[in-house]
Amino acid sequence: MPSSRIPVAVLGATGSVGQRFISLLEHHPWFKVVALVASDRSVGQRYSDACRWVLNDPMPEYARDMVVVPAATDTVQAKIVFSALHNEIAKDLEPQFARAGAMVCSNASSYRRGEDVPLLLPEVNADHVQLVKQQRINRGWSGCIATNPNCTSTGLTVALKALDDAFRVRKVFAVSLQALSGAGYPGVSSLDIIDNVIPNIGGEEEKVEWEPLKMLGKYMDSKIQLAEIGISAHTNRVAVMDGHTVCASVEFAQPVSPEAAIQAMTSYEAPASARDLPSSPRPVIQVRVEADRPQPRLDRFTGKGMTTVVGRVRQDPLYHLKFVVLSHNTIRGAAGGSIYNAELLVNEGLL
């Protein structure tokens, strides 16, 4: 734990993920928000004027009167920069901050596939933070970029990690029912989703089929060796505010009973370095035994929205097991995940 609170900035502060950063950082014991960065349209305005707040919890008082600033590395005096930027903008801006010495914890997808960029879920692959050292050598940066995965990959990967450690996962069918907040604001038109399902989310299936392979991969010789797992994903948008549900069927190296899988997930713990951080999920995985859980409205706030909730673990007629995974997409799957990553990096002395 740092001796005084570390100054942090939020890039893309007025969007829905930016808002979640601001909300989650309100009482953070290690971090103190010193700059809210947004596009030219908002620069110079009070945050409360610039932002159309969409979260259920009210806008934190500390943020209301902060003046939105532009994304200039010389004026943003923050050691950690949380990025809720769109991918194209992130691609340009994040390296500028990393070069200028900031630790960029990003929710954007731009650098997730970078060979020297960690794609992190601390409860899954905390050791991947070591990639940062190679990244600094490669790129000559004093800062760094660390990314968190796509919100649908998040819960699925946590559940697979517990199972892979215990039984070796081979193949996964995954079908998502994703919440609206994942599309940002204004995002999905009400005319498109009330009494409806949208059976596609652009670019999402590719992410869900690849990102878990990197996170479940092995860190060796300053590189990640991708996990040898096959994933097939279908992604859908449904009329849910928050919380992504994933139906998964999994094949293992050999048959696994539902009881053994439940036991493996229930007892799964984060790596030691990621276990007692301020944002550590408690527990990492909660397994529900009711016939109709998890449900997004009832279960998304488990463990303050950081816990992965699994239910309906049962035999699969084609593969070995079927189950349902739920994860809060803007907390564990976005802003909360980036904050957890930042805590891990600080804890590992990589700031």
Place this chain on the structure above:
Amino acid sequence: MPSSRIPVAVLGATGSVGQRFISLLEHHPWFKVVALVASDRSVGQRYSDACRWVLNDPMPEYARDMVVVPAATDTVQAKIVFSALHNEIAKDLEPQFARAGAMVCSNASSYRRGEDVPLLLPEVNADHVQLVKQQRINRGWSGCIATNPNCTSTGLTVALKALDDAFRVRKVFAVSLQALSGAGYPGVSSLDIIDNVIPNIGGEEEKVEWEPLKMLGKYMDSKIQLAEIGISAHTNRVAVMDGHTVCASVEFAQPVSPEAAIQAMTSYEAPASARDLPSSPRPVIQVRVEADRPQPRLDRFTGKGMTTVVGRVRQDPLYHLKFVVLSHNTIRGAAGGSIYNAELLVNEGLL
């Protein structure tokens, strides 16, 4: 086509599927509704008083003043009986009507697994109607029972039939996003589904994993030989009024290209005996090429709700193909299906 309209009855006339029967039969060229049957609570009332109508289309005029009658085989003078009964009640009542000489076209699941009971989708397995002859011998009935499958199996089976004919289907992963009308009225509480998903529908997965095997099976020696296909199903309830969406991944005997699959589905035709009936879907399958279709609200009424709509046909990284299927659950998947079955039976001279 019969020379005069055949008198028909609707069992379970006040429920949501019963209402759909009454609506679809309004202008039917072959059938004329002569009796509306419901539980004791409704008997003796005008239908418009007994029934809380839930369909968007108004209650047909012909039904408003009909008096609801009890389920007595001696007073219900109908040659065809459409059953929208709950399964436990169907189990007792349907055989009574069949014994008394009626052709029972049932939406209930009670007799779907009967070895001498056809489980019919006329555009798929019209030849299975022949089972009725064996059924009459076995049971000594002058009437008969013919069933239509569960509403989620329906669209999936139609799509699989076209593919199986062309390429031999081996394995199927199927995940449903099902509409609320499938649960009847009052059915699902609003508190359970607004801003939510229910990741289980009791008994549904077993049906989706078995019913297609019977319908895709071969009729031989007065029996059905089940298809040798493996199916794994996950079933979910979502906040959609009508229209079941199914995400499917399919393995074939050998690789199949999306283009070949689209061609096979687009050109698929119903067996000759089922092709030109009043309720025949036109086309049987419509394949959409847009990136985000089918959608329940926009596509469920394709072909007056009788067409199976398929979209997003693409390669699957584990099996061969992925796609999305949409079918109107209370039209093609329930009342419309039973009516189509009745038309086929009449056309085959089995009345």
Place this chain on the structure above:
Amino acid sequence: MPSSRIPVAVLGATGSVGQRFISLLEHHPWFKVVALVASDRSVGQRYSDACRWVLNDPMPEYARDMVVVPAATDTVQAKIVFSALHNEIAKDLEPQFARAGAMVCSNASSYRRGEDVPLLLPEVNADHVQLVKQQRINRGWSGCIATNPNCTSTGLTVALKALDDAFRVRKVFAVSLQALSGAGYPGVSSLDIIDNVIPNIGGEEEKVEWEPLKMLGKYMDSKIQLAEIGISAHTNRVAVMDGHTVCASVEFAQPVSPEAAIQAMTSYEAPASARDLPSSPRPVIQVRVEADRPQPRLDRFTGKGMTTVVGRVRQDPLYHLKFVVLSHNTIRGAAGGSIYNAELLVNEGLL
């Protein structure tokens, strides 16, 4: 009825009201769509490529391959121009078409308050069409502009007309629960309306408090004398796709019983010139006697969406009567209304 179908154009053809025009005009006995006009972004594209169709009914075949054209009065060869334009654009474009000789039937609000512009509900104030003559003199146009009211004013005004004719209306409190389609596409974000109400619709209350006064006013000496009625409106957006509900409390010149009011509304007929047009509502008003009707999902398509549905007519403890009014906002309240206006103008020989 014209001897051959009159060529018409739709301005703003890709928006949600534009789509409704295209749908309603599909089988119109008098009108034939010859031009679809939209913004530069769409010009030159096939309509089916340019437009994200949002209606439940599929895009009419006739429109799919039409090429979208720009808003140029010399190339758009239509005698009637239906306008679904935004107000600022309508302000400039509609007079250009009127000057060039077209009869502009507009859903925009830009000219509703013009002293020589009819604000029309044919079943209410068909005689106001005479304003067109004065308009042509004043402005030197060979064509003209005729407008239909705001969608929330529409149903309320129809109900008030029947009551005002019979009993003299003095004061009205009106609170709306408005559908999402009224805001266009993409319109209201799903994050703003699921599990929510938005208690304000910009500019709407002023329209509801004024437009009925013009429509219920008297045509005299080539002018409209506003009705002497006081209206107070609250307008709300709710999670309904189509159909605006209005709760109204009304004070009359003297007490009126619910029975008398129901009788007046049920027996109300459109003026003779507006009674037998292709889009005439049949009936003009339907009064429901159930305790919980009208409901948007169940009643919005009454009379093909052109009928005003009233229910819960009962005594009011402060004024005389309370009731609920429902009207389909994009049919009677927008595209259908403009078409009905055009029919009236043609019927009156004003083309």
Place this chain on the structure above:
Amino acid sequence: MPSSRIPVAVLGATGSVGQRFISLLEHHPWFKVVALVASDRSVGQRYSDACRWVLNDPMPEYARDMVVVPAATDTVQAKIVFSALHNEIAKDLEPQFARAGAMVCSNASSYRRGEDVPLLLPEVNADHVQLVKQQRINRGWSGCIATNPNCTSTGLTVALKALDDAFRVRKVFAVSLQALSGAGYPGVSSLDIIDNVIPNIGGEEEKVEWEPLKMLGKYMDSKIQLAEIGISAHTNRVAVMDGHTVCASVEFAQPVSPEAAIQAMTSYEAPASARDLPSSPRPVIQVRVEADRPQPRLDRFTGKGMTTVVGRVRQDPLYHLKFVVLSHNTIRGAAGGSIYNAELLVNEGLL
């Protein structure tokens, strides 16, 4: 503040309001739940088995293993009994507990109109608790019954109280848009409310037209003199989970400016005896100045769900002012209200 926590029971513990009691009492500084009472169907079961929990917050740990008991006054050892019973059952059971010495704080409507029964909103009419003394004399009870109003009356009455104190309210038009949780569980069918409005809630309008008169009335000579205010109410159900919205138009003894009204509501304080209780709303009223607030999803948890939120205060063309009121229906309007009442009664030494 009592020296040790007072034992309390919850009647109707498995319903949706019962659940809210259990949730709100979890960390209550004065009260300790010792008995959960429900119907025969649940008696003898663990609460977590007997109850289908519908709140977003998880079921409190303390309640999970409590065994549900029957409504017997001799076995339920609680000094305070919170009643979430249905009205017909409340009518019989509540007096039994009052007679046996318990202080019954009821959310049921059965005794709200009793001349010696306080209908309480502590921030409005704390002095009405004195009725309890007369009630004990009249009925010979050692305990008592105190009621809280209907959930729609609640927020409206709080706002009217602040205005009535400052300006004398004469007449009120009130139209509600009510949440689904107000109807209990399973309550409203999803088929009835998705893409819909139900324009009636049985018995609700009578309550909204009468209950505020009692609460705004004067306590004199051991009686309540009803306030001389006229109220007209329309009540509607909309697709919102929690939070009742009311649109109100108000006439005063003389004109009142929006600014003066905002000032009166913002500065309104609860009577001294009700100001610093554990459940006291802080502030009593929050006035929002944005054009589109309050909104149920964003504002219902203001002041932990106990604050009344008002917005859109503006002039009314017929009466003097229009505004919108929002109140959390199962917190301030039900369980939280009963608990606040109990705190007041304890504080006044009436236990």
